[in-house]
Every structure is written in C-alpha cells, then in structure tokens.
Amino acid sequence: MSNLKNILNIFKTKPYSEIMQQFSTENNGNYIVGQYDNQDSIVINYLNYPIKFDKYILYRVVGGQTFEAEFIRVCLEVKTTDELRFKIVRQGLFENCGKLLGGQDIEIGDKDFDNKFLIKGNEEFKIQSILSNEGIIKKLEEL
Numbered sequence: 001m002s003n004l005k006n007i008l009n010i011f012k013t014k015p016y017s018e019i020m021q022q023f024s025t026e027n028n029g030n031y032i033v034g035q036y037d038n039q040d041s042i043v044i045n046y047l048n049y050p051i052k053f054d055k056y057i058l059y060r061v062v063g064g065q066t067f068e069a070e071f072i073r074v075c076l077e078v079k080t081t082d083e084l085r086f087k088i089v090r091q092g093l094f095e096n097c098g099k100l101l102g103g104q105d106i107e108i109g110d111k112d113f114d115n116k117f118l119i120k121g122n123e124e125f126k127i128q129s130i131l132s133n134e135g136i137i138k139k140l141e142e143l
Contacts (some may be wrong), residue, residue, distance in 0.1 A: 016040070016055060023053070051076050086121030088140065113137055 041054035056073040
C-alpha cells in the first residue's frame with residue numbers, strides 16, 4: 001500500500017509527461033507522444049502481450065453541467081478463441097448513476113468487490129469463473 005501512496009505523491013509533484021517518460025524508461029517501454037487530442041502513451045511488452053498505459057479523461061454532461069474525471073488507463077488485449085470480452089472499472093459517481101438508471105453489471109458474489117467494481121461482459125459464467133480466483137481479486141483491489 002505504501003508503494004501506491006508513493007506513486008500518487010509522484011503524480012502530484014511532477015508533470016505527467018515526465019512521469020510517463022520515466023516509467024517508460026524504467027520498464028523498457030515505447031513512449032508515444034500524443035497527437036491531436038490523444039494523450040501521450042506507453043506500450044510495454046510483457047510475455048509477448050502489449051500493455052498500453054495512457055491518460056484518459058472522461059467527460060459527462062449531467063443537467064447542463066460538465067463533469068470531468070482523469071484516469072491513468074491500462075489496456076491489455078488478449079485474444080481468446082471464444083470471443084470472451086469484459087471490462088472492469090472501479091465504481092464512481094457516473095457508474096453508480098448508470099446502475100440507478102437500469103444499467104446491468106455482472107456480480108461475482110464477493111459483496112465488497114461487487115460494491116467497488118462494475119463488470120460488464122458477454123459471458124457472465126466465464127467471467128465469474130475467472131474472477132473467482134482470490135489472487136486476481138486482490139490484485140484488482142490493490143490498483
């Protein structure tokens with residue numbers, strides 16, 4: 001947990017691009033300078049899988065007001081033979097509003113995890129099976 005606090009403190013004291021360049025160098029990544037409206041990103045290969053890190057800004061308009069939330073997004077694409085797709089996001093104001101308006105999500109049966117994360121996907125049983133692993137749950141909660 002202290003590592004997470006150290007990382008968050010670094011983001012508060014240094015410019016985003018400097019932090020991302022340092023992260024890229026330390027992890028043998030490819031730093032990609034953003035063009036047009038795209039943010040800078042990093043691609044790191046891990047076990048022949050490209051993992052992309054970038055800054056993502058979520059904009060929502062609610063009742064005539066614009067809300068903005070900024071995230072560091074991590075994307076890993078893994079091809080499966082059965083086209084399994086799912087997305088896990090930490091619940092926030094926007095996700096909770098979606099649930100209240102009838103948005104469906106997959107629950108894994110762990111009340112704490114289900115309250116913290118929103119899961120969407122195309123194969124509920126397979127996703128629940130994958131997320132039944134306590135090690136995976138613990139790692140996701142640490143992010």
